[in-house]
Amino acid sequence: MSTKRRNFRVTFAVTALLLLAVSVLLTDVLGGFGGARVDLTSERLYTMAPAAKDILKGLKAPVQVKLYITGAASMPTELKTLERDVTDKLRDYAQASDGMIQYSIHDPQDDEDLQGKLAERGIQPFQVQSIEKDEIGVKLIWSAMTVAYKDRPEEVLPQVLPQSLATFEYDLISRVYRLTRDRDPKVALVAPLQEIDPQVAMQYLQRGMQPPEPTDVYTSIAQYLQQEHYQVERVSLTADSRIPADADALLVLNPSGFDERQAFEINRAISNGVNALIAVQLHTYGYQPGMRGGFTISGASQTSGLESVLGAFGVTVDTRHLLDASHETLAVPRTQNIGGMRFQTSEPVRLPVQVKVTETQMNQDSPLSNRIASLLYLWGSALDLDAATMSANGLTSTVLFTGSERAWRAPFTEGLLPGSLFAPEGKQIEPRLPLAVLLEGSFPDAFAGRPTPAWPAMATDGAVAPPAADAATPLRAGKARVAVVGCAKMFDDMGLQAGQNALLLLNAVDALTHGEDMISIRSKALTQRVIRPVDDGEKLFYRLFAAVLVPVALAAFGLLRAAKRRKEAAR
Amino acid sequence: MSNAGVIFRREFAAYFNSPIAYIFIIVFLVLNCGLFMTPFFLAQLADMRDFFGNLPLFLIFFIPAVSMRLWAEDKRSGTFELLMTLPMKSSEVMLGKYFAAMAFYVVALLGTLPIPIMLAMLGNPDLGAVFGGYLGALLLGGLYMAVGIFTSGLLRDQISAFILGMLACFALFLVGVPAVSATIDGWIGGFGSFLQNAFGLMPHYQALQRGVLELGDLAYFLGLTAVFLVLNAVWLEGRKY
Numbered sequence: 001m002s003t004k005r006r007n008f009r010v011t012f013a014v015t016a017l018l019l020l021a022v023s024v025l026l027t028d029v030l031g032g033f034g035g036a037r038v039d040l041t042s043e044r045l046y047t048m049a050p051a052a053k054d055i056l057k058g059l060k061a062p063v064q065v066k067l068y069i070t071g072a073a074s075m076p077t078e079l080k081t082l083e084r085d086v087t088d089k090l091r092d093y094a095q096a097s098d099g100m101i102q103y104s105i106h107d108p109q110d111d112e113d114l115q116g117k118l119a120e121r122g123i124q125p126f127q128v129q130s131i132e133k134d135e136i137g138v139k140l141i142w143s144a145m146t147v148a149y150k151d152r153p154e155e156v157l158p159q160v161l162p163q164s165l166a167t168f169e170y171d172l173i174s175r176v177y178r179l180t181r182d183r184d185p186k187v188a189l190v191a192p193l194q195e196i197d198p199q200v201a202m203q204y205l206q207r208g209m210q211p212p213e214p215t216d217v218y219t220s221i222a223q224y225l226q227q228e229h230y231q232v233e234r235v236s237l238t239a240d241s242r243i244p245a246d247a248d249a250l251l252v253l254n255p256s257g258f259d260e261r262q263a264f265e266i267n268r269a270i271s272n273g274v275n276a277l278i279a280v281q282l283h284t285y286g287y288q289p290g291m292r293g294g295f296t297i298s299g300a301s302q303t304s305g306l307e308s309v310l311g312a313f314g315v316t317v318d319t320r321h322l323l324d325a326s327h328e329t330l331a332v333p334r335t336q337n338i339g340g341m342r343f344q345t346s347e348p349v350r351l352p353v354q355v356k357v358t359e360t361q362m363n364q365d366s367p368l369s370n371r372i373a374s375l376l377y378l379w380g381s382a383l384d385l386d387a388a389t390m391s392a393n394g395l396t397s398t399v400l401f402t403g404s405e406r407a408w409r410a411p412f413t414e415g416l417l418p419g420s421l422f423a424p425e426g427k428q429i430e431p432r433l434p435l436a437v438l439l440e441g442s443f444p445d446a447f448a449g450r451p452t453p454a455w456p457a458m459a460t461d462g463a464v465a466p467p468a469a470d471a472a473t474p475l476r477a478g479k480a481r482v483a484v485v486g487c488a489k490m491f492d493d494m495g496l497q498a499g500q501n502a503l504l505l506l507n508a509v510d511a512l513t514h515g516e517d518m519i520s521i522r523s524k525a526l527t528q529r530v531i532r533p534v535d536d537g538e539k540l541f542y543r544l545f546a547a548v549l550v551p552v553a554l555a556a557f558g559l560l561r562a563a564k565r566r567k568e569a570a571r
Numbered sequence: 572m573s574n575a576g577v578i579f580r581r582e583f584a585a586y587f588n589s590p591i592a593y594i595f596i597i598v599f600l601v602l603n604c605g606l607f608m609t610p611f612f613l614a615q616l617a618d619m620r621d622f623f624g625n626l627p628l629f630l631i632f633f634i635p636a637v638s639m640r641l642w643a644e645d646k647r648s649g650t651f652e653l654l655m656t657l658p659m660k661s662s663e664v665m666l667g668k669y670f671a672a673m674a675f676y677v678v679a680l681l682g683t684l685p686i687p688i689m690l691a692m693l694g695n696p697d698l699g700a701v702f703g704g705y706l707g708a709l710l711l712g713g714l715y716m717a718v719g720i721f722t723s724g725l726l727r728d729q730i731s732a733f734i735l736g737m738l739a740c741f742a743l744f745l746v747g748v749p750a751v752s753a754t755i756d757g758w759i760g761g762f763g764s765f766l767q768n769a770f771g772l773m774p775h776y777q778a779l780q781r782g783v784l785e786l787g788d789l790a791y792f793l794g795l796t797a798v799f800l801v802l803n804a805v806w807l808e809g810r811k812y
Contacts, residue, residue: 005809008809009809012802012806012809015802016798016802019798019801019802022794023791023794023795023797023798024769024770026790026794027775027787028768028787030787030789030790031785031787031791032787033786033787036785036787037785037786038783038784039782039784040699040700040782040783040784041697041699041700041703041782041783042697042698042699042700043697046781046783073761076753077749077752077756077763077764077767078749080764081768130753359617359694359695360694360695364695529616529618529696530615530616530694531615531616531617531690532693532694534612534693539612542608542692543608545685545688545689546604546608546685546689547600547604547607547608549685550682550683550685551596551597551600551601551682554597554682555593558590561587562590565588
């Protein structure tokens with residue numbers, strides 16, 4: 001090899017190393033400019049929400065944020081950048097709050113005093129997986145955060161991990177928001193217990209056994225709300241258990257056969273300016289296993305007792321069956337007897353009464369619904385909105401979500417339902433039937449000009465107790481917001497597990513208690529965009545369109561071009 | 572730069588004068604779009620995260636296959652010396668070839684546009700994130716192509732250039748994978764993390780894929796692409812010795 005060539009190779013290697021070093025340095029320096037970024041997502045998912053900025057700007061006293069984290073050198077590789085990532089975010093929040101967010105970083109790894117103090121505050125190290133010298137092990141690390149404001153009890157984020165950074169903004173800002181308000185908002189929950197089926201109760205009695213107690217199918221709601229630092233007070237809506245005077249919001253779920261006084265109490269609270277969510281369930285369906293497979297379906301209906309109140313607001317929950325081509329599959333249990341052995345299995349059942357509400361059916365202009373991708377609207381009803389009544393009462397309405405383009409209704413029939421009910425053929429298709437509506441304004445008193453209904457007499461030990469003392473809350477008209485939904489099953493313990501039903505509930509309660517700011521922060525991380533329901537023919541079309549159309553067109557173009565070139569060459 | 576334009580037109584036309592280009596693009600589209608469409612109606616999500624998520628691995632094979640012939644073919648057929656004696660700088664020849672190969676890749680990428688169109692017809696995709704994904708795919712392809720043209724310039728044999736290019740791209744991909752850098756860290760403390768931060772492409776690509784455009788990520792792709800192109804030009808100049 002010539003000297004020149006050898007020299008060139010050395011020069012080349014040095015140049016390569018230098019260029020790589022410059023490139024790495026440039027990336028590092030430019031990457032450090034926190035502000036030099038563009039968030040292309042349509043909802044600005046990776047940018048601080050305007051609502052978060054407003055909350056931070058509104059801080060009147062410093063908020064102390066302390067990050068307790070193991071130093072990068074002792075962290076497993078995948079967590080080495082965690083401290084930097086969290087600090088970057090905290091720096092943004094400090095800037096947005098004009099210095100009212102004051103943060104500090106502490107490493108408790110080798111500080112036993114600090115470890116002891118943290119343990120007293122419920123902060124513990126936790127185990128994470130690490131790989132060292134081809135062996136998978138576990139490391140005990142610290143990564144927690146505390147948020148303190150004035151003399152309020154400190155809020156703790158017990159684990160801060162890369163996967164929790166997606167919700168970090170909500171986790172921190174919601175805590176700051178909670179700390180800086182005077183008290184946790186109070187939600188009054190009116191949700192009756194589920195009575196046992198009369199036929200089942202009769203079977204118990206025939207066997208000389210006491211039927212089971214009514215079950216509570218709305219236990220999850222309280223848990224969800226308490227996690228979000230709401231005070232939840234369960235109200236039976238009797239003379240002894242009324243809507244608390246200091247309730248910030250009222251949730252009325254599955255009102256069933258409410259008497260006049262109960263309807264009056266709800267109406268009075270709303271007229272007095274208490275925001276409310278009213279979810280009405282008029283229908284339930286039974287799935288009885290058929291002898292030859294499949295299920296026979298029976299329907300049962302109930303009244304809410306709130307018809308006149310809702311009617312005065314301009315909303316009627318339709319009593320007909322609601323069926324929709326957009327529907328969900330449910331796993332329905334079936335007991336099978338094989339060789340004398342009984343097995344419990346579950347079978348998928350798709351029925352148009354198991355309505356699925358998708359993203360395209362959500363009102364994209366309402367913060368309550370615009371980031372919800374899907375809901376299970378189980379056995380719900382459509383709403384009829386009377387614009388004239390609303391207008392006469394000065395109420396404004398916003399439909400939150402609707403049925404699909406292919407929904408239909410049929411007169412309700414009790415008992416066994418004919419299979420023809422579930423087929424859209426021959427039915428009048430009603431696109432975009434309203435399923436939930438938000439009303440705003442000063443709500444009328446549906447009982448105006450009538451005496452206050454008395455509490456019903458209570459039967460006790462065979463004797464009828466006299467009606468309780470009547471002390472109705474005086475009417476003091478105030479503006480309120482009322483969300484009406486034609487389905488309560490979507491909020492029971494099972495319903496909240498389906499789709500994003502829980503997110504809708506939290507959004508609604510947030511909006512009813514302290515405006516819509518927190519919704520826009522929380523739902524940033526929960527966005528999931530789903531496609532509309534597609535039939536088999538469409539699926540085939542789109543498969544061909546997306547995966548086959550261009551390759552075929554390109555092959556045809558190539559063949560034509562080759563033929564043309566061949567012809568030109570021959571000429 | 573008009574010299575580079577002449578080379579660009581010659582090279583770009585050359586791609587479509589042979590059936591190989593069509594086969595390349597068709598295979599690229601059928602595999603990528605087919606893979607995306609297989610679970611699409613099961614997941615029912617109106618986004619392209621899976622599509623862009625598969626791309627870094629898929630392009631490790633596709634781009635070196637496109638770039639392997641850029642110099643190696645000329646060296647094998649003897650046109651390399653002719654090219655080097657043309658009254659133009661070797662960097663101009665290199666840029667013409669590079670952008671022709673990139674244009675070919677862009678054509679292949681444009682062939683995937685029916686996917687976002689389909690998503691818009693079926694739902695409400697986040698077009699910002701889709702755009703970010705395409706930008707990421709473009710920058711990623713640009714970097715792989717720069718690595719590919721560099722390795723093609725080092726070797727005379729196309730297959731060797733393909734394998735070397737593939738290995739180099741795979742290395743850039745691998746050092747950005749946390750499990751790999753953790754393993755390296757286990758052996759040489761902090762070295763895996765250093766490699767991941769300095770050269771790993773996945774953290775930078777994933778940010779673009781999410782729809783976030785950061786100066787550091789753009790600097791990573793454009794900087795490394797420029798480095799490999801400059802090295803390629805320097806190496807070509809060195810062949811005069």
